[in-house]
Amino acid sequence: MGKSFAPDLSSRPNSMTLELRMKADAASIYNAWTRDFDLWFAETGELIMAPEVNRPFFFYNRHDWGRHAHYGRFITLEKNKLIEMTWLTGKDGTFGAETVIRIELVPQDKETVFRMTHSGFENEAAAKAHKDNWPLALEELDKKLASQ
Numbered sequence: 208m209g210k211s212f213a214p215d216l217s218s219r220p221n222s223m224t225l226e227l228r229m230k231a232d233a234a235s236i237y238n239a240w241t242r243d244f245d246l247w248f249a250e251t252g253e254l255i256m257a258p259e260v261n262r263p264f265f266f267y268n269r270h271d272w273g274r275h276a277h278y279g280r281f282i283t284l285e286k287n288k289l290i291e292m293t294w295l296t297g298k299d300g301t302f303g304a305e306t307v308i309r310i311e312l313v314p315q316d317k318e319t320v321f322r323m324t325h326s327g328f329e330n331e332a333a334a335k336a337h338k339d340n341w342p343l344a345l346e347e348l349d350k351k352l353a354s355q
Contacts, residue, residue: 212261212282214293214305214327222326223338227345231352233287233312233319239348240290240310241281247348250274258284264292275299288312294325300337304329321345 229236241258245251249266256264263280275296283291290310295301306327313320323341328334 216327221328221334247351
């Protein structure tokens with residue numbers, strides 16, 4: 208096996224999982240998470256991201272959602288199928304912990320089954336806050352991709 212770029216999450220066992228159906232195809236969703244993050248989540252002009260394993264990324268989220276710095280790097284990329292990335296924010300998010308997001312994209316009928324596991328939270332409250340907020344962001348993603 209190749210080198211793993213994943214952080215050790217053994218001391219931070221809290222996680223959350225979502226599964227939903229998106230109207231967009233897997234390729235569009237993959238690109239939105241690896242190249243076009245400013246289409247739906249990051250503020251335009253405040254994104255540094257390239258879809259390369261272990262390459263750092265940085266962005267501020269959309270200002271209408273508050274202005275929070277986000278950092279991370281891609282751990283695994285399987286085009287149009289799988290994205291694993293680290294996700295680190297400050298006191299209003301992961302509290303400085305390097306968490307991991309795993310996204311699986313499974314085409315089904317004319318939609319895509321989107322499975323997300325976000326793990327490595329220091330406490331259940333942070334995991335719950337992300338479980339409550341991710342659906343709102345993902346709904347925005349689906350709307351933006353549908354309008355293209």
